[in-house]
Amino acid sequence: MGRKTRGLSFVIAMALGAAGAAHAAQFMTHHVRQAVSQATAHQAGSLPANKLMAIDVVLPVRDQASLDQFVANVSNPLSLQYRQYVTPQEFTARFGPTQNDYDTVKNYLTKYGFTITGGSRDSMDVKVVGPVSAVEAAFNVKMHTYQHPTENRIFFSPDREPTTALAIPLWHVSGLDNYSMPHPQFVKKGEYAAAHGMSPDAVVSHATTGSGPSASFLGSDMRAAYYGNGSLTGAGQTVGLFEYEGINTSDVQLYYTNAKETNPNNLTVVSTDGTSTTCTDSATCSSDGEQTLDVTQAQGMAPGLSHVIMFVGATDTAIISDMTTYSPLPLTIGCSWGWTPEDASTLDPYFEKMAAQGQSFFVASGDSGEWTKSGNAESWPADDAHIISVGGTDLTTASAAGAWKSETAWSDSSGGISPNDIAIPSWQKISGVITSTNKGSTTYRNGPDVSANANFTFYTCAMGSCQANEYGGTSFAAPMWAGFIALANQQIASNGSTAYVGFLNPTIYANNAPGGSTYTTTFHDITSGKNAKYSAGTDYDLVTGWGSPRAALITNLVQ
Numbered sequence: 001m002g003r004k005t006r007g008l009s010f011v012i013a014m015a016l017g018a019a020g021a022a023h024a025a026q027f028m029t030h031h032v033r034q035a036v037s038q039a040t041a042h043q044a045g046s047l048p049a050n051k052l053m054a055i056d057v058v059l060p061v062r063d064q065a066s067l068d069q070f071v072a073n074v075s076n077p078l079s080l081q082y083r084q085y086v087t088p089q090e091f092t093a094r095f096g097p098t099q100n101d102y103d104t105v106k107n108y109l110t111k112y113g114f115t116i117t118g119g120s121r122d123s124m125d126v127k128v129v130g131p132v133s134a135v136e137a138a139f140n141v142k143m144h145t146y147q148h149p150t151e152n153r154i155f156f157s158p159d160r161e162p163t164t165a166l167a168i169p170l171w172h173v174s175g176l177d178n179y180s181m182p183h184p185q186f187v188k189k190g191e192y193a194a195a196h197g198m199s200p201d202a203v204v205s206h207a208t209t210g211s212g213p214s215a216s217f218l219g220s221d222m223r224a225a226y227y228g229n230g231s232l233t234g235a236g237q238t239v240g241l242f243e244y245e246g247i248n249t250s251d252v253q254l255y256y257t258n259a260k261e262t263n264p265n266n267l268t269v270v271s272t273d274g275t276s277t278t279c280t281d282s283a284t285c286s287s288d289g290e291q292t293l294d295v296t297q298a299q300g301m302a303p304g305l306s307h308v309i310m311f312v313g314a315t316d317t318a319i320i321s322d323m324t325t326y327s328p329l330p331l332t333i334g335c336s337w338g339w340t341p342e343d344a345s346t347l348d349p350y351f352e353k354m355a356a357q358g359q360s361f362f363v364a365s366g367d368s369g370e371w372t373k374s375g376n377a378e379s380w381p382a383d384d385a386h387i388i389s390v391g392g393t394d395l396t397t398a399s400a401a402g403a404w405k406s407e408t409a410w411s412d413s414s415g416g417i418s419p420n421d422i423a424i425p426s427w428q429k430i431s432g433v434i435t436s437t438n439k440g441s442t443t444y445r446n447g448p449d450v451s452a453n454a455n456f457t458f459y460t461c462a463m464g465s466c467q468a469n470e471y472g473g474t475s476f477a478a479p480m481w482a483g484f485i486a487l488a489n490q491q492i493a494s495n496g497s498t499a500y501v502g503f504l505n506p507t508i509y510a511n512n513a514p515g516g517s518t519y520t521t522t523f524h525d526i527t528s529g530k531n532a533k534y535s536a537g538t539d540y541d542l543v544t545g546w547g548s549p550r551a552a553l554i555t556n557l558v559q
Helices: 008-015 064-074 088-095 099-111 132-139 189-195 219-226 249-259 289-301 316-323 348-357 474-494 505-512 552-558
Strands: 043-046 052-058 115-120 125-131 143-147 154-158 172-174 238-243 267-271 307-312 332-335 360-364 388-397 404-409 450-453 459-462 465-468
Touching: 052 115, 052 132, 052 316, 064 088, 064 348, 088 348, 099 115, 099 125, 115 316, 125 132, 125 316, 132 143, 172 316, 219 289, 219 388, 219 450, 219 474, 238 289, 238 316, 238 474, 249 267, 249 289, 249 459, 249 465, 289 307, 289 332, 289 459, 289 474, 307 316, 316 348, 332 474, 348 360, 360 474, 388 474, 450 474, 474 552
Parallel strands: 238 307, 238 332, 267 307, 332 360, 360 388, 388 450
Antiparallel strands: 043 143, 052 125, 052 172, 115 125, 143 154, 388 404, 459 465
């Protein structure tokens, strides 16, 4: 899978003496942060034995090599299997855990005192709640607290790699630590200005041209700019949104009331693991700004969507496992959060499952100006090889609700070379994609793949109040792309086909590489502007990828 850490859990566990029994089963991913394993985080104490923990135990796929090949074929436009997707149930039958293995894991967890709260064989996980004492006994660890090495807070973590007394290996157990706190990929203009020693009024160098209050951009403006006045609305389609916190749905209504537009009222909020679906005060969430803008950007691009499903959870696997089994299945998904995982291969089985099922997963590339190996500029999951990474641009339109006029790179659009050392995928190895001019890597995954407007030019609402031209970020661009591809899937469905767009990177890289015949008609090639390290330029670059979409991309992807 291109990850250096895969399979290291056995070595780490043995080195730390974690296996209490001679044949203790290992996990296929690792769980202990370097700050703990290398003792750079000072131990502060231990978690109380009776403290309840919600964890998600993930089983591995069967026949990984066959799954890898299937995903490669189903995403390859030159393959006879191109877009011949499977359903969640067909995926389970071919690649999921056996019923016996799944039941064995459930019985093991209940034996140790856990209460099963969710999960299924189709989702490859078992969601449970139990006391710390049960976690320690079931997984042969001690749960300690530590002083975070770079943040002023205490975090909890196991002291060693988990093992079990099972005869079968497991993939991962989520919820064993809170070392990395997920954060939304948006930025406030005032905070950006302060960090760069400039006036907030100087952050946006041109007059905004949106149809919202103070000429701010609405989601409908993005539709007008990137799609135009065509008849596709996303009718019959479902968009999924990946969220770590719930939403105050009245903020969505407030947005539409102030924008003088009609609320589609197609939002459903789903808790994947018992996490609150509401966000009304500090007791339930930090803010619902990210969640609200995700909804309104997806709806603005595709105003006729049948469903917008917001999946809320406390751990990544709890959220994404439900996104691969929910009915109706969301064929396009936006994720506008970044975090640092224990193991950057943790979600790969689910990303591959999405590709196998025809789901498109768009992830905001971040707002730090570049991907780095340290600091708070989390690049993951935007640098994973199985997702579509979305960077940011600075868009100008001809008028309010008008056509695209011009576009440059957004200076804070994150991109670059995978800090997680994820191997370069085959579609980035196509001749002419990575060059000395764009300074990409021929060894590791490069990003972003595509982009859309992310400048401080949007209208947003959160926690009962609204702001114009105050927030920006690639978090706006990811749900925008999810809505755009929903338009293409609507056209495909209306043609009587189920060959949905799915994981589109192999297709667009092949189409856009030098020698391809459709690039200039399907994308706006962003050739000016830069982020902290890289410059936008002709063809692919590490600031905006291939650029932003044109309406003709839909026709191209439907063929």
